[in-house]
Amino acid sequence: MQISARRVDKTTIFDVIGDIDLANSPQIRKALLHEIREARTPKVVMNLTKVRYIDSSGVASLVEGLKASRDAGSRFILFGLSPAAREVLQLSRLLKIFEVHDNEEQALAS
Amino acid sequence: MQISARRVDKTTIFDVIGDIDLANSPQIRKALLHEIREARTPKVVMNLTKVRYIDSSGVASLVEGLKASRDAGSRFILFGLSPAAREVLQLSRLLKIFEVHDNEEQALAS
Amino acid sequence: MSGDLLLKLELRSNPNLLSVVRGAMERLTEVFGFSAPECRSVTRAVDEALTNIMRHCYRGKLDQPIEVACSRVQRRGSAVRRTGLEILLSDRGPAVDPAKLRGRRLDEIKPGGLGLHFIRQSMDTVEFKRLRGMNQLRLVKYLQPSKQD
Amino acid sequence: MSGDLLLKLELRSNPNLLSVVRGAMERLTEVFGFSAPECRSVTRAVDEALTNIMRHCYRGKLDQPIEVACSRVQRRGSAVRRTGLEILLSDRGPAVDPAKLRGRRLDEIKPGGLGLHFIRQSMDTVEFKRLRGMNQLRLVKYLQPSKQD
Ligand SMILES: Nc1ncnc2c1ncn2[C@@H]1O[C@H](COP(=O)(O)OP(=O)(O)O)[C@@H](O)[C@H]1O
Ligand SMILES: Nc1ncnc2c1ncn2[C@@H]1O[C@H](COP(=O)(O)OP(=O)(O)O)[C@@H](O)[C@H]1O
Numbered sequence: 001m002q003i004s005a006r007r008v009d010k011t012t013i014f015d016v017i018g019d020i021d022l023a024n025s026p027q028i029r030k031a032l033l034h035e036i037r038e039a040r041t042p043k044v045v046m047n048l049t050k051v052r053y054i055d056s057s058g059v060a061s062l063v064e065g066l067k068a069s070r071d072a073g074s075r076f077i078l079f080g081l082s083p084a085a086r087e088v089l090q091l092s093r094l095l096k097i098f099e100v101h102d103n104e105e106q107a108l109a110s
Numbered sequence: 111m112q113i114s115a116r117r118v119d120k121t122t123i124f125d126v127i128g129d130i131d132l133a134n135s136p137q138i139r140k141a142l143l144h145e146i147r148e149a150r151t152p153k154v155v156m157n158l159t160k161v162r163y164i165d166s167s168g169v170a171s172l173v174e175g176l177k178a179s180r181d182a183g184s185r186f187i188l189f190g191l192s193p194a195a196r197e198v199l200q201l202s203r204l205l206k207i208f209e210v211h212d213n214e215e216q217a218l219a220s
Numbered sequence: 221m222s223g224d225l226l227l228k229l230e231l232r233s234n235p236n237l238l239s240v241v242r243g244a245m246e247r248l249t250e251v252f253g254f255s256a257p258e259c260r261s262v263t264r265a266v267d268e269a270l271t272n273i274m275r276h277c278y279r280g281k282l283d284q285p286i287e288v289a290c291s292r293v294q295r296r297g298s299a300v301r302r303t304g305l306e307i308l309l310s311d312r313g314p315a316v317d318p319a320k321l322r323g324r325r326l327d328e329i330k331p332g333g334l335g336l337h338f339i340r341q342s343m344d345t346v347e348f349k350r351l352r353g354m355n356q357l358r359l360v361k362y363l364q365p366s367k368q369d
Numbered sequence: 370m371s372g373d374l375l376l377k378l379e380l381r382s383n384p385n386l387l388s389v390v391r392g393a394m395e396r397l398t399e400v401f402g403f404s405a406p407e408c409r410s411v412t413r414a415v416d417e418a419l420t421n422i423m424r425h426c427y428r429g430k431l432d433q434p435i436e437v438a439c440s441r442v443q444r445r446g447s448a449v450r451r452t453g454l455e456i457l458l459s460d461r462g463p464a465v466d467p468a469k470l471r472g473r474r475l476d477e478i479k480p481g482g483l484g485l486h487f488i489r490q491s492m493d494t495v496e497f498k499r500l501r502g503m504n505q506l507r508l509v510k511y512l513q514p515s516k517q518d
Contacts, residue, residue, distance in 0.1 A: 019242070021238050021271070022238060022274065023238060053267075055267055055271060056334035083257070088338070091334075093326045132420045133385050165387075165413070166420065166481075167420065173480040174480050176478075202486075203475045204478070228378070228379040229376065229377070229379075230376070230377040236400045239396045240393050240397045248389045251388060
């Protein structure tokens with residue numbers, strides 16, 4: 001798994017490549033919490049287009065990001081969910097809790 | 111692996127989905143030889159866009175198709191090679207022996 | 221229930237190997253005849269079960285043994301005979317306390333407590349057993365009747 | 370040469386399982402640190418070696434045992450220490466005649482005789498051995514010096 005950050009105006013976009021599982025979800029969590037809590041970025045977007053699989057520990061990291069952004073009064077957005085990523089959020093009853101968009105354009109315009 | 115045939119004018123296009131390996135290369139071979147030897151189709155095209163992997167038995171089946179088409183005075187064309195498929199033909203020194211195109215349009219126009 | 225071993229995997233409790241097992245399970249479920257969503261769901265169940273073993277049983281130690289044995293099984297007894305994929309996961313960690321094997325309520329928004337839900341939602345059978353000093357988790361998923369051979 | 374077992378696969382000599390092993394090898398080689406072309410090339414070598422066992426050793430029988438053991442090894446001796454992935458393939462078929470282990474010339478256009486070429490082109494070490502009633506094929510691929518840990 002590789003994670004890298006891009007800045008577009010006041011938004012940080014994290015591009016993630018590869019599966020998110022127990023081997024790397026702590027790294028995702030750390031990057032997210034730093035951006036939301038320390039950098040206090042008003043809008044954080046996760047580009048999941050190249051993520052085929054997310055396990056429960058990955059979902060937990062995303063939930064932590066969501067909670068931190070609510071606490072900080074900022075926004076946390078996902079886009080580009082694969083079938084497996086969509087399913088895992090659905091099974092967790094979280095698909096409607098997250099702000100989810102189809103692509104980067106929509107995520108940025110939102 | 112799934113293989114299905116389409117007819118466009120005097121050309122038969124085989125759409126293959128999935129890896130070609132020892133488990134199914136006899137099926138590829140049979141479909142090809144039937145089309146070339148029995149149906150005597152003047153132009154046979156293999157759509158390999160959805161084939162990620164081809165093993166040596168798959169290469170052998172393609173070589174049989176090529177030889178049969180030479181014997182029959184017909185044409186045998188491949189398109190949509192994945193990196194692994196391209197590599198395996200290169201390693202076999204067959205990449206320049208086969209007629210290979212990038213996409214269906216070019217394969218049909220050729 | 222009669223088993224016919226298809227594949228056995230032996231690995232260490234290193235999370236880097238989770239993707240390797242998923243790679244094998246994705247293909248095995250496909251070859252077995254499951255639909256694409258079923259393949260993803262069985263693969264997820266095995267992945268989550270391994271994650272639980274690594275986290276809760278072996279508490280993050282990276283070099284402990286885990287075994288994943290996949291067999292074709294037949295369910296008899298009922299009027300219709302059904303073919304299933306059985307996956308036995310074994311570890312040598314301390315005995316699991318069955319009382320602790322509970323996920324959290326799904327109507328809360330908080331991290332964690334999801335793995336067991338995913339496993340139970342995916343599989344037709346989920347059984348924990350302690351056997352000869354090993355924890356054994358038995359998962360079975362049956363093919364849809366139309367796909368029976 | 371000291372080995373550190375990463376993964377062991379046990380399967381039957383059924384060609385339907387080739388894709389399952391490829392699924393595991395694709396991910397294992399990636400996790401190990403190989404480049405994408407190297408991952409494809411090592412996966413191909415293992416696939417072709419299994420194909421040869423199924424065809425030539427077990428002559429198409431579908432239920433015979435094969436084992437694939439993957440370990441991390443270190444090459445010492447030379448000035449630079451290099452980390453490699455060792456893959457040991459074992460079968461219980463009749464002894465392989467070393468004289469027969471030859472591919473065809475590559476300048477002919479004819480089907481067959483390619484598998485051994487692919488294996489030798491992919492791997493740094495290719496060794497056949499007869500050991501305790503088993504054929505053992507040992508394949509090793511070393512990481513590029515820049516990728517050494
Ligand atoms: N293999 C296991 N060994 C020991 N305890 C386990 C195991 N699997 C699950 N558990 C227990 O069940 C609980 C719920 O598991 P799960 O739903 O996967 O969520 P999480 O792992 O995030 O806590 C765990 O917190 C743990 O106490
Ligand atoms: N595992 C094996 N057991 C016995 N013979 C083998 C084995 N692998 C290869 N061989 C021999 O080596 C020859 C060349 O193998 P290969 O290059 O893979 O081409 P092919 O399998 O198409 O003949 C085979 O024809 C066979 O005689």
